[in-house]
Amino acid sequence: MFPAIFLDRDGVLIENQANYVRDWSQVEVFPEAIVALSDPKLDTYKIVVVTNQSAVGRGIISIETAISINDRLVGVVRDRSGRLDNAYICPHSPDDDCDCRKPKPGLLLQAAEEMSLDLKRSWMIGDAWSDVEAGHAAGVRGTIIIKTGRGEEQLSLSRPKGNGNYFICNNLSHALKTILEFDNVD
Numbered sequence: 001m002f003p004a005i006f007l008d009r010d011g012v013l014i015e016n017q018a019n020y021v022r023d024w025s026q027v028e029v030f031p032e033a034i035v036a037l038s039d040p041k042l043d044t045y046k047i048v049v050v051t052n053q054s055a056v057g058r059g060i061i062s063i064e065t066a067i068s069i070n071d072r073l074v075g076v077v078r079d080r081s082g083r084l085d086n087a088y089i090c091p092h093s094p095d096d097d098c099d100c101r102k103p104k105p106g107l108l109l110q111a112a113e114e115m116s117l118d119l120k121r122s123w124m125i126g127d128a129w130s131d132v133e134a135g136h137a138a139g140v141r142g143t144i145i146i147k148t149g150r151g152e153e154q155l156s157l158s159r160p161k162g163n164g165n166y167f168i169c170n171n172l173s174h175a176l177k178t179i180l181e182f183d184n185v186d
């Protein structure tokens with residue numbers, strides 16, 4: 001079994017857009033994040049994107065579009081010698097009451113099963129409390145909220161109770177360094 005680093009997408013790897021990321025032309029990657037994913041020390045982890053895309057459930061974009069945006073993002077990361085091993089999408093709207101929309105842990109659990117991941121040695125990084133909560137619900141080792149995307153705003157809001165522990169980091173590269181230090185990877 002492999003440890004994983006689960007990453008939220010919007011606000012972590014690319015900019016949030018006010019009215020959803022609807023096609024590739026609206027994707028603005030964070031260069032810092034892409035560079036961070038090329039660190040060879042990450043080789044012991046599977047890097048897995050877990051993203052809520054309610055724009056699909058709301059009928060704003062198709063599931064095919066959502067998948068193709070993720071595929072192209074994976075391609076951009078790989079072109080720059082970085083790694084993203086897989087991407088899981090929750091396509092539902094909040095009204096669907098599914099098991100996979102974060103803060104629920106469904107995407108992480110599905111990935112764990114399909115990719116042989118050891119959740120107890122895994123981490124979740126996101127820019128929202130719902131990411132942190134999804135990580136806790138899945139039983140990961142650690143969670144990190146970062147200040148890019150919606151992070152600063154989320155940190156100024158009241159923090160959910162019973163939330164367990166989390167680190168606060170400036171951006172993805174800071175978060176990944178924190179994980180490598182905590183796990184003593186060198």
Ligand SMILES: [Mg+2]
Nearest residue numbers: 008010011127
């Ligand atoms: Mg986000």
Ligand SMILES: [Zn+2]
Nearest residue numbers: 090098100101
């Ligand atoms: Zn879902």
